[in-house]
Amino acid sequence: MTDNVHIGTSGWSYDDWVGPFYPAGAPKREFLSHYATQFDVVEVDSTYYAIPARRMVQGWAERTPKGFRFALKAPQEITHKRVLVDCQEGMERFLGALEPLGEKTVCVLLQFGYFNRATFRSAKPFFERLNGFLREYVDRVPLAVEIRNKNWLTDAYFDLLRSHKVAAALVEHAWLPPINHVVEQHDVVTGPFSYVRLIGDRKGIEEITRTWDKVVMDRSADLRRVARAIRQIAQRVPVHTFVNNHYAGHGPETSRQLRAACEDV
Numbered sequence: 001m002t003d004n005v006h007i008g009t010s011g012w013s014y015d016d017w018v019g020p021f022y023p024a025g026a027p028k029r030e031f032l033s034h035y036a037t038q039f040d041v042v043e044v045d046s047t048y049y050a051i052p053a054r055r056m057v058q059g060w061a062e063r064t065p066k067g068f069r070f071a072l073k074a075p076q077e078i079t080h081k082r083v084l085v086d087c088q089e090g091m092e093r094f095l096g097a098l099e100p101l102g103e104k105t106v107c108v109l110l111q112f113g114y115f116n117r118a119t120f121r122s123a124k125p126f127f128e129r130l131n132g133f134l135r136e137y138v139d140r141v142p143l144a145v146e147i148r149n150k151n152w153l154t155d156a157y158f159d160l161l162r163s164h165k166v167a168a169a170l171v172e173h174a175w176l177p178p179i180n181h182v183v184e185q186h187d188v189v190t191g192p193f194s195y196v197r198l199i200g201d202r203k204g205i206e207e208i209t210r211t212w213d214k215v216v217m218d219r220s221a222d223l224r225r226v227a228r229a230i231r232q233i234a235q236r237v238p239v240h241t242f243v244n245n246h247y248a249g250h251g252p253e254t255s256r257q258l259r260a261a262c263e264d265v
Contacts, residue, residue, distance in 0.1 A: 048074070072109065146169035212245040215254060
């Protein structure tokens with residue numbers, strides 16, 4: 001597999017992983033250090049819910065080796081509640097908390113939800129707001145952006161991110177077109193790296209299981225399709241890919257399967 005492809009999971013603090021991934025009896029404080037022996041990158045989901053204490057972030061840095069990287073979700077206060085308006089104070093606190101990671105920070109992910117017409121009547125006012133936010137922070141921290149309105153995945157959107165050298169997050173999600181279709185239709189390389197997320201159908205998989213200790217859906221064909229898209233992008237820039245438990249039932253195993261698929265492409 002090319003050195004330009006980095007694959008990990010979304011989060012690491014899952015008790016269901018003890019046994020199938022973490023050693024039996026492993027205490028939670030040892031999860032991250034063990035995780036870092038298997039993968040070289042992780043997406044931090046917990047920062048979406050609350051800004052972490054600086055000492056906690058320092059612990060993440062200390063428990064991972066040189067070369068390990070973190071991608072961190074921006075707090076929901078910024079992306080969902082305030083939707084980039086009057087959020088400078090929160091953003092400053094968040095960036096201050098991340099300082100102990102230093103060069104271990106891949107980026108901050110601005111993950112937005114689906115916007116209905118009551119929030120934004122069209123893409124244009126959102127793009128204008130996003131443009132102002134990116135202009136203010138892009139020189140402070142690497143950024144990636146995820147939107148979930150499929151009709152907004154246009155050349156104008158990718159050009160906006162490209163103008164700031166911000167990565168477009170490409171998402172395998174029940175609401176969105178498959179990422180290989182997006183790659184075929186647009187130039188998705190908008191920054192110095194690319195960002196891929198395998199989320200899947202949360203509602204659908206929770207009808208099958210609510211424990212995350214094993215793969216419960218055969219996604220092998222999808223993984224081969226995604227792998228081809230990843231390898232295509234990786235010819236131009238590094239690709240950081242993160243797999244959610246909800247994609248197939250067990251993030252670590254799906255990540256391994258994707259890594260094998262990328263090696264076979």
